[in-house]
Amino acid sequence: MTHLGSPHDAYDFIEQIGDGSFGTVHKAQHKISHKLVAVKVMKKKHTTIEECQGQFEPKLLDLLPAHINIVQLYDSYLSPNCELSFIMEYMDGGNLYQLMRERRHHNLPFNHCELRSIL
Incomplete structure (x- = not known):
């Protein structure tokens, strides 16, 4: 269900955790x-x-x-300035790109079980 309004009405934005081609991702906390x-x-x-x-x-x-x-996906909002926002489950530890970059930096390849889990 898409709500009219801003997610800022219901959530406190803590920090930006990602920026991609299609949107930005923020860590947020529900106000209640x-x-x-x-x-x-x-x-x-x-x-x-x-x-x-x-x-x-x-x-x-x-x-x-x-x-x-x-x-x-928990919810979505369409703000008055026509921005669409998705409220999603928060994953601690970043995204797949960040995980791959960190593993490469430390020369730690994924094992078979980790690859199966990711895929």
Whole structure:
């Protein structure tokens, strides 16, 4: 379900944890429950809820069953300035790119079990 409004109304943004081609990701905390989440703010502007609901990523995440290796999509927002934001499960430890870069820096290749888990 996409809410009209800003995720800043419900979440305190703590820090930016990623910046990619399609959006920026922020670590945030729900103002009431204090649950940590990741807020992905899309760079492309949208004008209607229908346009937002046509996005591939939330459709795919809604179709996939809950699984330990798939981040959960909790909610989405369309702000007055037409920014689409996804409220997602927060993963401590960064993203796959950061993990790969860190492992390469320390010359620690992934073992077979780690690769299976990632894939």
